[in-house]
Amino acid sequence: MMIIDLHNHSYYSDGVLSPSEVVRLAKKEGCDVFALTDHDTTDGLAEAQQQADEIGLKLVHGVEVSAMCSKMTVHIVGLGVDINNTTLQAGLKQHQKFRRVRAEKMARGLGGAGVFNAMEKTQAIAKTDMITRTHFAQMLVQEGVCKDMRSVFKRFLTGKKPGGVGGKWAEYDEVIAWIHAAGGQAVLAHPLRYRMTNTKVKRLLSHLAGAGLDGVEVVTGSSSADEITLVSQWAKEFKLLSSQGSDYHGWPNQRVAIGKLMEMPNSETTIWRDWL
Numbered sequence: 001m002m003i004i005d006l007h008n009h010s011y012y013s014d015g016v017l018s019p020s021e022v023v024r025l026a027k028k029e030g031c032d033v034f035a036l037t038d039h040d041t042t043d044g045l046a047e048a049q050q051q052a053d054e055i056g057l058k059l060v061h062g063v064e065v066s067a068m069c070s071k072m073t074v075h076i077v078g079l080g081v082d083i084n085n086t087t088l089q090a091g092l093k094q095h096q097k098f099r100r101v102r103a104e105k106m107a108r109g110l111g112g113a114g115v116f117n118a119m120e121k122t123q124a125i126a127k128t129d130m131i132t133r134t135h136f137a138q139m140l141v142q143e144g145v146c147k148d149m150r151s152v153f154k155r156f157l158t159g160k161k162p163g164g165v166g167g168k169w170a171e172y173d174e175v176i177a178w179i180h181a182a183g184g185q186a187v188l189a190h191p192l193r194y195r196m197t198n199t200k201v202k203r204l205l206s207h208l209a210g211a212g213l214d215g216v217e218v219v220t221g222s223s224s225a226d227e228i229t230l231v232s233q234w235a236k237e238f239k240l241l242s243s244q245g246s247d248y249h250g251w252p253n254q255r256v257a258i259g260k261l262m263e264m265p266n267s268e269t270t271i272w273r274d275w276l
């Protein structure tokens with residue numbers, strides 16, 4: 001049995017480890033195929049590739065792109081992308097720019113709630129230019145404003161809460177087109193984590209499939225057996241390939257581990273069937 005994990009983060013987005021460290025950990029956990037998929041950036045992949053070559057691990061070049069669908073934010077993972085593709089990079093640059101604008105707005109919102117110098121404090125936590133809501137969350141825990149990440153997202157950083165700023169990501173069809181322009185496959189990440197009813201998720205899948213989506217994550221690090229069965233049926237229904245990934249971030253309290261995934265039921269129609 002090959003161990004395949006196609007969804008992981010480094011500190012180039014909101015993961016804890018460097019690209020080299022995640023690649024070494026993936027090898028240690030027995031991974032045969034591993035994708036680094038940071039949020040809206042491919043900047044960690046050069047370092048990851050160098051390390052993967054040194055220790056002999058098959059690295060898939062990935063990226064987890066934020067996207068809008070019916071005014072909701074969803075995540076579309078690009079797998080096997082050419083990181084030098086100008087269409088993809090122009091799109092990601094647009095998202096990186098929005099992240100900086102959004103971070104300033106979030107910091108202002110938090111200032112209104114009595115959390116001062118939020119921007120400086122958050123920037124100090126981030127290891128790169130990329131600022132995610134996770135960094136703001138870490139800052140609020142570190143400052144003693146909240147006791148853990150869960151309560152941060154409940155009290156701040158969402159909807160009309162202080163620090164909540166609406167997404168202004170590219171539409172899903174554009175994002176899928178960027179990934180395809182870069183020669184990659186587009187996969188809907190963690191379909192059951194969007195706070196939507198199953199009916200809405202199916203509508204989402206049907207929109208995305210119509211725009212050329214290639215696959216959906218059937219198995220994630222936090223999936224239950226019932227969830228896997230459900231999504232594997234949706235994959236068949238919408239004629240999508242099946243992907244799997246832990247969504248490892250390396251946070252101390254995160255239960256998921258790289259490569260530790262339940263079995264994929266759709267073994268004939270995996271996203272990697274033509275790679276190996």
Ligand code: AMP
Pocket residue numbers: 014039066131132133134149150153154249
């Ligand atoms: P961003 O892309 O900057 O909006 O940040 C989204 C990231 O925040 C996700 O990829 C998760 O890693 C993290 N996140 C979102 N909601 C929660 C939550 N309720 N608890 C913990 N982390 C969350």
Ligand code: MN
Pocket residue numbers: 009014039134249
């Ligand atoms: Mn994340």
Ligand code: MN
Pocket residue numbers: 064075189190
């Ligand atoms: Mn995600």
Ligand code: MN
Pocket residue numbers: 007008009064247
């Ligand atoms: Mn992720």
